[in-house]
Amino acid sequence: MYRRTMSNPVQSFWWLLFVYFCNDVDGQIRYTIPEELDVGSVVGNIAKDLGVEVADIPNRKLRIASEAGKRYFSLDLRKGELVVSERIDREGLCEQSVPCLLPLEFVFENPLQLFRVEIEIQDINDNFPSFLTDERVLKISELVAPGAKFLLDNAQDADVGANSLRSYKISKNDHFKLNIKTHKDGSKIPELLLEKSLDREEQSVHRLVLTALDGGNPPRSGTAQITVIVLDINDNAPQFENSSYEAVLKENTPIGTVILKVKATDIDEGLNGEVKYLFGDQTPDAIASLFNINAQTGEIIVNGQLDYEQTNVHKFDILARDKGNPEMEGHSSVQIDIMDVNDNVPEITITSLTSPVPENSTIGTVIALISAKDLDSRENGKVKLSVTPSALFKLSPSVSNHHALITNGLLDRESYSEYNIEIIATDCGSFALFTKKTITVSISDVNDNPPVFSLPSYSVYVNENGAPGEILFTVSASDSDLGDNAKISYTILDSKVQDASVSSYVYINSDNGSIYSMHSFDYEKLKVFQIHVQAKDHGSPSLSSNVTVHVFILDQNDNVPAVIYPFAVMGSVSHQKMPRSAKAGHLVTKVTAVDADSGHNAWVSYKLVEATDASLFSVNLYTGEVRTKRAVSEQDDSSHRLLIEIKDNGEPVQSATVTVGISLEDGVHEPILDFRQHKSHEPASKSNKITFYLIVSLASVSAVSFLTFAILAVRCIRSSASRACCCVRRGDSDEYNNNPNRNLHIQLNTDGPIKYVEVLGGDMLSQSQSFRSCLSPVSEFSDFTFVKPSSTTDFKEMINVLDASLPDSAWTFESQQVRIFHSFT
16 A cells, blocks of 8 residues: 655654544545655555546546645556645644544546545654743742742644643752643643742842653653742732633624623732733734733723634633732633634535536436535534526535536527526525525537428429529528538439439539429420428438429420321422302311410411412411302312411410412312322222211210200300300319210201211320310301310321221311311211
8 A cells, every 4th residue: 555665764653553544424435644744655545445447547537626635645547546746744734633634525527426535644743842932031029938830831732642742841940840730621831839938149040941741752842941030029929810711702793892801919019019911921923913901901802803713712821910120920811712603605616517518418417516615613504505597407415515416307409508507505594694606508419400491392483495404493491400410411302203213304402402403394295293302411310301392394385386187298288179169158178286385375376378369268267267258150260279377376476387279179069188088099888887887876975965065055155255165174074074975076067967076085085184165156166175185196196096987087176175077978
């Protein structure tokens, strides 16, 4: 435990005798060492005694927390030993207090713990007894009778216990001997006792040596010179009424208060009997600063501020001295006990503080170690601690007068990033005193909040044909955490758009959430799609949230109307035939065009821009029907050429033209359209047979659907103004849904034969996007529109299917909504 060789044999003896340690009733560790140990001396293995492995000391950051401990001791972290770092003087630390205890506080971290260790400093005999003055002069009259006593200066020894002052002796002489007076507290006062009468004429001065001895082994001593001057007059000394006086004062007694009054009498007469009072010659300056004695009245008065915590008892000697020649004096002692009052506020000490504290700390997490003390005694010195806010923090008793500040609730940095915790210490005095101390604890962030988008969903409207790389929209999310926990990255979650990954359409800036197009969009191919965006923070573990962005493509007028009928190769003329017997209003042919755009951009109109004879033919603006304006005459040419322009309703306007050649022939009843010419070689019997079956089917259907069509016609006519249209979407009309033959409609001429057929639904029109029923007052027919195929190719496929089914018939198509006209020959 102690490895160094001591040069001082006395020191070595005390070390071997007293160095030990034990656990007191509070579980504290106490080491006992002698004072004046050499620097570097080992006090004990603190790691072993605290139950900690030496290897764990660096990780747990063992340190001495108390200032006194840091001054006199240090830790050898390699061995876990407590060693002396500075000379220890017990008398300087504790003066006369026994035992002399030096409290040390050791703090461990990870986890936070505090241990209290007491070091008892044992006294060694390192101080000599000493007198306040080297010489004491006594003036004694030769008339003084044997048996008279004279107070001598007592010696002081800073050591305690067995090493303190034990006895006095006086040098050998014929007239005096030494008398020892013992007080209640055990202190010894030397008195000079006159054994034999003095004779000034024989010897006027006596020189004696007073020796004070302590109880050490070997004992130490101190001496003082006693000079006795023999006087020839004033043979009676003053006598106090009491040999000692006692009083009790509160420490807050005001200055000027009379404590007590002493009295002494002298039986001499005249000046020899007049008495004055004064402090003894060896009265310390500290006593003289606190008290005063009235030389005339003997009143002892408070002269300074008393302090129980500094000294709780004061002892001093007083003298009563006459005015004779020589002067005679009597002596007495005074003891004043100081009572404690509650005049000290509690003191709060923060031993250790952990800040910042993670916001996810569990209830009971230790934040700080706090100690409180009050210099007062008894109830006045008892301290109670409280803390605010108490809902989140509380104090838990720890070692001795220490408390641990722990969490009492869940912390949330987003609500409060910092707490000013107020510690209040209140003593238990009748008039309680208190003190406050505020500690600031910062709350560190943990990733407990996911990013939050500014909206639950987003809708974006984008024009088609935009340039690739254009910014479509910017999503934004916020995170109430801090640092990396609040830093957000945006990604697009993988999904399918028309069987392709959404990442082939758009990409996103991961830093700011801006969404860019990968290429231009085509409304006719893609009208709407969804993007699923994820916002993820950079915390560990990271948190994320998702949002859906609905992207709507807006149509632009980027498609030219396409002529469906009459079919003609680019730049060629479509040839039609009509009878010379045609009357005014005769339907020569019908131009049908569609526009792949949507809405107003898809509305088409027809205009006759050039004609061989403009007075003979006209084109319906909305249906594209080519009709005669008058009856054909013999003077009319047999061949006519019409240039028809088809325009859409978009901005800017897109247009197309078709050239129709019309031949006037005798015997022609119905027009045979040129796109059917390649089918004319098929047998007529097969066409007639199919036409027969179709007529039978249509006749049976007409009976069932007549009522439905009539109701629709009435409703639509009522709701129309100039050009009314009533639309029935699939699933919105009971009449429509309840019609089992809704895939076929017919139009009859006034003379009975079938004029045209409208076909929809079924496999042939499986690509239809909507069913609409329209009655147009512009047309003379009560025709219906149901189907909008997705492209011109679909129209051509329909024509081919119908051609195969009805080889001896002719078909036309109207507008983008598509009327399929069927003429039977």
